[in-house]
Amino acid sequence: KAGVTQTPRYLIKTRGQQVTLSCSPISGHRSVSWYQQTPGQGLQFLFEYFSETQRNKGNFPGRFSGRQFSNSRSEMNVSTLELGDSALYLCASSVDSTNYGYTFGSGTRLTVV
Amino acid sequence: DQQVKQNSPSLSVQEGRISILNCDYTNSMFDYFLWYKKYPAEGPTFLISISSIKDKNEDGRFTVFLNKSAKHLSLHIVPSQPGDSAVYFCAASYWGGTSYGKLTFGQGTILTVHP
Numbered sequence: 001k002a003g004v005t006q007t008p009r010y011l012i013k014t015r016g017q018q019v020t021l022s023c024s025p026i027s028g029h030r031s032v033s034w035y036q037q038t039p040g041q042g043l044q045f046l047f048e049y050f051s052e053t054q055r056n057k058g059n060f061p062g063r064f065s066g067r068q069f070s071n072s073r074s075e076m077n078v079s080t081l082e083l084g085d086s087a088l089y090l091c092a093s094s095v096d097s098t099n100y101g102y103t104f105g106s107g108t109r110l111t112v113v
Numbered sequence: 114d115q116q117v118k119q120n121s122p123s124l125s126v127q128e129g130r131i132s133i134l135n136c137d138y139t140n141s142m143f144d145y146f147l148w149y150k151k152y153p154a155e156g157p158t159f160l161i162s163i164s165s166i167k168d169k170n171e172d173g174r175f176t177v178f179l180n181k182s183a184k185h186l187s188l189h190i191v192p193s194q195p196g197d198s199a200v201y202f203c204a205a206s207y208w209g210g211t212s213y214g215k216l217t218f219g220q221g222t223i224l225t226v227h228p
């Protein structure tokens with residue numbers, strides 16, 4: 001079966017711009033989580049969506065937001081980009097977050113210049 | 114406040130020998146632990162997990178040990194192969210209202226297996 005698909009794979013943006021990243025989960029998976037990976041902070045949890053509802057949110061500023069559609073696809077948005085937002089953004093999906101069976105996508109590498 | 118710690122940034126072993134990767138945690142609410150393997154520019158790949166009701170779980174060459182009293186877990190790879198060279202992340206979770214979809218990761222250990 002197809003895995004978790006993240007688009008685009010690479011992105012270069014300028015400070016102050018906004019960006020939208022997309023994640024298509026494995027078919028049948030209804031939970032989607034997002035993580036930010038940076039060399040200094042490691043893998044940090046951003047938020048989780050289930051059936052179009054945000055159930056959990058990490059310690060990130062309000063510039064980071066997300067949503068989930070009825071087909072479970074998810075998007076995350078970062079507004080007013082800062083240089084420190086440069087990172088690998090990873091999406092993971094699961095049938096339901098109760099089973100801990102999260103499968104990760106390959107990520108979107110965002111570079112802010 | 115780093116709740117999951119991997120204190121060894123890197124580990125180098127010879128092919129065929131045992132690799133032991135360690136992980137410590139501080140949050141006693143964690144009841145499920147996972148190990149992921151990651152190559153550069155790719156997402157983490159699930160390796161093996163263990164529930165807090167067990168102290169050992171095996172899957173082929175991979176064994177995870179959990180010591181709840183010490184809040185410590187370890188991943189043993191026997192025998193190690195060059196293809197095992199990657200970054201290994203320890204992650205922890207618990208079932209509860211503030212934990213939906215959230216895995217807390219360690220900083221990772223770079224494993225290099227020399228032929």
